[in-house]
Amino acid sequence: MTANATPTAAPAPLGPHPGDEPRGNPAARGLAVLTSLLLLALTGVALRDLWCHYYRNEAPSDSWLGQTWDYLGSFVTDVAQVTLGIVLIIVGLVLVFYTFKPRPHGYVRVNSPVSLWTRPVDVARKATNTVRNDLGGEQVRSKAGRNRLKVEVGDDGTGAALQERVTRSLNNEFKSLATPPAVSVKLLPNATATNTAANAATNTAANPAPAPVAPEVQR
Known part of the structure; x- marks a missing residue:
């Protein structure tokens, strides 16, 4: 018995052929840049707290991040806090939508x-x-x-x-x-x-025709 021949894919065409369409910038590009800047700023704050902790003997609770967590943890749950949480959830869903949004067609x-x-x-x-x-x-x-x-x-x-x-x-x-x-x-x-019509109307308004002179009546 002979084994069945495995079908092979058709070879790619040789020579020049149209490539894929160039696409526009993704919608998440600006958000990614902004997020990167925020993370870099957060990294700078964390490095500052580590330096103060090891070289100035600063307590973790006195660091910038420690004070921020204490401040956020001191909030009492009320209607305003729940509303803020819902708004943050909606913002997160919008960010997820822009992350998966296809790049626009522009060519x-x-x-x-x-x-x-x-x-x-x-x-x-x-x-x-x-x-x-x-x-x-x-x-x-x-x-x-x-x-x-x-x-x-x-x-x-x-x-x-x-x-x-x-x-x-x-x-x-x-x-x-x-x-x-x-x-x-x-x-x-x-x-x-x-x-031309506008200029003619302007000239007519600027230089009106002289009024007719009434003939003199001899007595």
Whole structure:
């Protein structure tokens, strides 16, 4: 008899291939830094108490930590103490939640044989630059997420035709992303026309037309 062959796993693909998504900083990072600072401060206090105990013959009850424990042990249980305990329990549960909270997603993958990722803020900058280069105009604002792209552009008088051109240009620009964002275009009032009308109204208010002069009546 021959033994059954043990199935082997498929070999890993050779050559470049997309890697894992880069992730943002974990939510527990700031809490870990703060906790480390508090523990370092507590370590300093403990070292001070040990030094005073061995070199100054200070009694343990007179040390900073000893006085702190005596002070905490002198409290009488009442409603305020129970409330404080409940608050501390809630804070502890929040800290546990942040400890296990996954790292946030903040990148979008680009279709490429290598690992290439971009940030939503870079997508927004690219969208603004694309609209300015393809359609002209300086009144362009963009805001992007991982799945959506919102663009505000000044209306040049063509209305819906401008929206269609901007949407088509951006869809063509970001089709190389693994998940192209949904493009939303909003038209803004033309700043030049608005400023011209405002200046005209200001000049009219500053320099009113002269009142008509009544003709003289000869007697």
